[in-house]
Amino acid sequence: xxxxxxxxxxxxxxxxxxxxxxxxxxxxxxxxxxxxxxxxxxxxxxxxxxxxxxxxxxxxxxxxxxxxxxxxxxxxxxxxxxxxxxxxxxxxxxxxxxxxxxxxxxxxxxxxxxxxxxxxxxxxxxxxxxxxxxxxxxxxxxxxxxxxxxxxxxxxxxxxxxxxxxxxxxxxxxxxxxxxxxxxxxxxxxxxxxxxxxxxxxxxxxxxxxxxxxxxxxxxxxxxxxxxxxxxxxxxxxxxxxxxxxxxxxxxxxxxxxxxxxxxxxxxxxxxxxxxxxxxxxxxxxxxxxxxxxxxxxxxxxxxxxxxxxxxxxxxxxxxxxxxxxxxxxxxxxxxxxx
Amino acid sequence: xxxxxxxxxxxxxxxxxxxxxxxxxxxxxxxxxxxxxxxxxxxxxxxxxxxxxxxxxxxxxxxxxxxxxxxxxxxxxxxxxxxxxxxxxxxxxxxxxxxxxxxxxxxxxxxxxxxxxxxxxxxxxxxxxxxxxxxxxxxxxxxxxxxxxxxxxxxxxxxxxxxxxxxxxxxxxxxxxxxxxxxxxxxxxxxxxxxxxxxxxxxxxxxxxxxxxxxxxxxxxxxxxxxxxxxxxxxxxxxxxxxxxxxxxxxxxxxxxxxxxxxxxxxxxxxxxxxxxxxxxxxxxxxxxxxxxxxxxxxxxxxxxxxxxxxxxxxxxxxxxxxxxxxxxxxxxxxxxxx
DNA sequence: TTTAATTTCCAAAACGTTTTGGAAAACAAT
DNA sequence: ATTGTTTTCCAAAACGTTTTGGAAATTAAA
Numbered sequence: 001x002x003x004x005x006x007x008x009x010x011x012x013x014x015x016x017x018x019x020x021x022x023x024x025x026x027x028x029x030x031x032x033x034x035x036x037x038x039x040x041x042x043x044x045x046x047x048x049x050x051x052x053x054x055x056x057x058x059x060x061x062x063x064x065x066x067x068x069x070x071x072x073x074x075x076x077x078x079x080x081x082x083x084x085x086x087x088x089x090x091x092x093x094x095x096x097x098x099x100x101x102x103x104x105x106x107x108x109x110x111x112x113x114x115x116x117x118x119x120x121x122x123x124x125x126x127x128x129x130x131x132x133x134x135x136x137x138x139x140x141x142x143x144x145x146x147x148x149x150x151x152x153x154x155x156x157x158x159x160x161x162x163x164x165x166x167x168x169x170x171x172x173x174x175x176x177x178x179x180x181x182x183x184x185x186x187x188x189x190x191x192x193x194x195x196x197x198x199x200x201x202x203x204x205x206x207x208x209x210x211x212x213x214x215x216x217x218x219x220x221x222x223x224x225x226x227x228x229x230x231x232x233x234x235x236x237x238x239x240x241x242x243x244x245x246x247x248x249x250x251x252x253x254x255x256x257x258x259x260x261x262x263x264x265x266x267x268x269x270x271x272x273x274x275x276x277x278x279x280x281x282x283x284x285x286x287x288x289x290x291x292x293x294x295x296x297x298x299x300x301x302x303x304x305x306x307x308x309x310x311x312x313x314x315x316x317x318x319x320x321x322x323x324x325x326x327x328x329x330x331x332x333x334x335x336x337x338x339x
Numbered sequence: 340x341x342x343x344x345x346x347x348x349x350x351x352x353x354x355x356x357x358x359x360x361x362x363x364x365x366x367x368x369x370x371x372x373x374x375x376x377x378x379x380x381x382x383x384x385x386x387x388x389x390x391x392x393x394x395x396x397x398x399x400x401x402x403x404x405x406x407x408x409x410x411x412x413x414x415x416x417x418x419x420x421x422x423x424x425x426x427x428x429x430x431x432x433x434x435x436x437x438x439x440x441x442x443x444x445x446x447x448x449x450x451x452x453x454x455x456x457x458x459x460x461x462x463x464x465x466x467x468x469x470x471x472x473x474x475x476x477x478x479x480x481x482x483x484x485x486x487x488x489x490x491x492x493x494x495x496x497x498x499x500x501x502x503x504x505x506x507x508x509x510x511x512x513x514x515x516x517x518x519x520x521x522x523x524x525x526x527x528x529x530x531x532x533x534x535x536x537x538x539x540x541x542x543x544x545x546x547x548x549x550x551x552x553x554x555x556x557x558x559x560x561x562x563x564x565x566x567x568x569x570x571x572x573x574x575x576x577x578x579x580x581x582x583x584x585x586x587x588x589x590x591x592x593x594x595x596x597x598x599x600x601x602x603x604x605x606x607x608x609x610x611x612x613x614x615x616x617x618x619x620x621x622x623x624x625x626x627x628x629x630x631x632x633x634x635x636x637x638x639x640x641x642x643x644x645x646x647x648x649x650x651x652x653x654x655x656x657x658x659x660x661x662x663x664x665x666x667x668x669x670x671x672x673x674x675x676x677x678x
Numbered sequence: 679t680t681t682a683a684t685t686t687c688c689a690a691a692a693c694g695t696t697t698t699g700g701a702a703a704a705c706a707a708t
Numbered sequence: 709a710t711t712g713t714t715t716t717c718c719a720a721a722a723c724g725t726t727t728t729g730g731a732a733a734t735t736a737a738a
Contacts, residue, residue: 050724088441102427389694
């Protein structure tokens with residue numbers, strides 16, 4: 001079924017059918033309803049190729065998945081699926097196409113964006129892995145392609161984005177531990193070049209300051225994404241050996257895995273000898289007992305908000321954003337200390 | 340840059356440029372080379388919308404990701420990314436488009452396939468989650484759309500597929516454990532309605548038979564994909580309480596996680612008190628020590644083979660297939676028993 | 679009632695390709 | 709030199725839409 005045949009059935013012109021389906025005001029309400037009825041009846045939907053070609057534009061969202069990161073950091077994959085899941089829900093309900101590309105290297109990533117824009121001619125992009133002064137931003141702005149960042153860069157931001165509320169998260173965790181009488185709290189972070197890590201540290205530091213607790217250098221470490229055993233050994237030496245520390249915050253599931261390994265080795269029982277609270281933790285909990293108390297964010301909502309921003313009729317404001325609120329899930333890994 | 344402008348630069352007709360790029364024999368070798376040179380110079384690539392429209396066909400691969408499965412079974416996500424990774428490598432080198440759809444429910448999955456075929460008009464599909472007498476198979480065959488199965492159904496198969504060599508895998512594991520003097524080997528599987536689970540059981544049973552070991556009912560259990568703690572408790576009661584068992588095979592990473600939880604609870608040290616070998620295990624190893632000896636398959640190759648079959652010039656034979664060979668990665672969870 | 683404004687419709691052009699059905703040119707056979 | 713083949717090219721039609729620039733029909737205003 002194509003528009004010509006449908007128009008014949010309706011005894012209307014092709015133009016009217018097209019415009020009726022498009023919701024233009026120059027077709028009366030009664031005929032529009034009839035058009036839609038027939039379209040449903042004959043299971044018609046416009047050929048996207050013809051449509052894109054004729055309208056000289058697309059209604060397509062482009063998204064690039066950096067496999068190089070995800071294959072090496074398998075513990076991060078769940079976040080990705082959740083975000084995509086959230087996007088796809090919204091995408092299905094709106095009527096937009098969705099093209100995904102995969103990049104095994106950073107060079108391929110750049111190529112993938114080029115291809116999306118120049119060949120596929122997408123008009124919407126969800127940008128990920130944002131760098132400071134990211135050239136993609138200028139490129140997209142110049143070409144007037146709508147985009148939102150998943151995550152954001154430090155400093156002044158002149159594009160819309162969705163992100164976790166990282167600073168609130170560590171603040172919330174600190175309050176939670178503080179309420180349970182922990183005062184010597186270790187924070188295992190990753191390199192602050194990752195903006196989320198920087199923000200999480202800020203939340204940690206600000207809480208200390210607000211509560212007049214002195215920041216102890218030895219309570220803070222940053223681990224690299226590398227061999228899990230190495231991570232574990234660093235944690236064992238620098239954190240577990242320090243007997244004053246009563247609780248550990250893990251900024252990533254990756255470091256939580258390392259911490260668990262380290263605790264097993266050092267024969268410290270989590271939830272008894274030492275408290276542990278981690279970001280995310282939906283994979284480690286399949287294995288670890290007791291299950292870890294964790295701070296989580298709804299990344300599905302994050303994905304759907306991203307699409308919402310992109311599809312909002314009004315011109316995107318460069319300062320629109322969405323912050324996912326954190327929530328603590330209590331499980332068995334945090335001990336309440338006696339006063 | 341479009342074909343018209345390119346033709347002007349070349350002082351050739353549009354037809355000749357199109358045919359030259361398409362590799363037709365009715366354009367001379369010299370002009371063809373010139374056309375390609377210019378196309379590169381002016382960074383021309385055909386508008387896929389126009390191309391699809393004009394040729395009344397596409398060169399597009401469709402793929403549906405069943406999120407409903409992956410969100411509930413996070414330990415399975417790594418396999419997916421690897422497979423996709425393998426596909427995308429091949430896809431980038433061939434010149435085909437790739438459309439992915441996401442399904443949050445089985446109904447959405449069906450809809451997604453419909454949409455791929457009727458609206459997006461893909462001409463290639465990678466089918467996943469195959470069921471016995473899967474209606475999609477007949478549908479695709481009727482519509483003459485090339486497809487390969489990722490995984491396969493039991494019994495007679497009349498379509499091309501790629502899959503793991505599940506039967507060989509358990510056979511290999513059994514031989515490995517047997518060589519280390521294990522004779523009482525437990526096998527934790529999932530429901531045999533999953534074909535891979537059925538095949539893995541066959542490998543286990545055949546090895547026993549071949550080596551004249553009696554199959555003990557109490558050494559085989561099947562666990563459902565449900566709460567990890569429940570899985571752990573089943574394993575503890577049915578397997579760990581049975582002191583004759585010296586080694587456990589985990590058919591999925593999911594059950595490995597349960598087994599680890601169970602061992603921790605029962606205070607059995609893996610690699611010392613009991614041996615454990617698992618399928619895959621690339622996530623659990625971030626957390627568990629000692630790291631688990633595992634049997635792995637290269638799913639990247641699986642993905643790229645799928646594309647290879649789809650893009651082979653010759654008509655696909657219905658009996659072409661690819662089996663990924665298993666490999667055992669020795670780590671620290673299997674003990675060699677004294678004779 | 680006539681004119682002006684508004685509503686509702688449509689024919690034709692355009693989008694950027696591929697394909698069809700030759701035509702012209704070059705070469706080969708007689 | 710003529711005829712037949714083969715090679716190399718091209719004009720025009722087609723693909724299924726959207727959009728443009730009115731025209732006809734209806735309603736409102738004078």
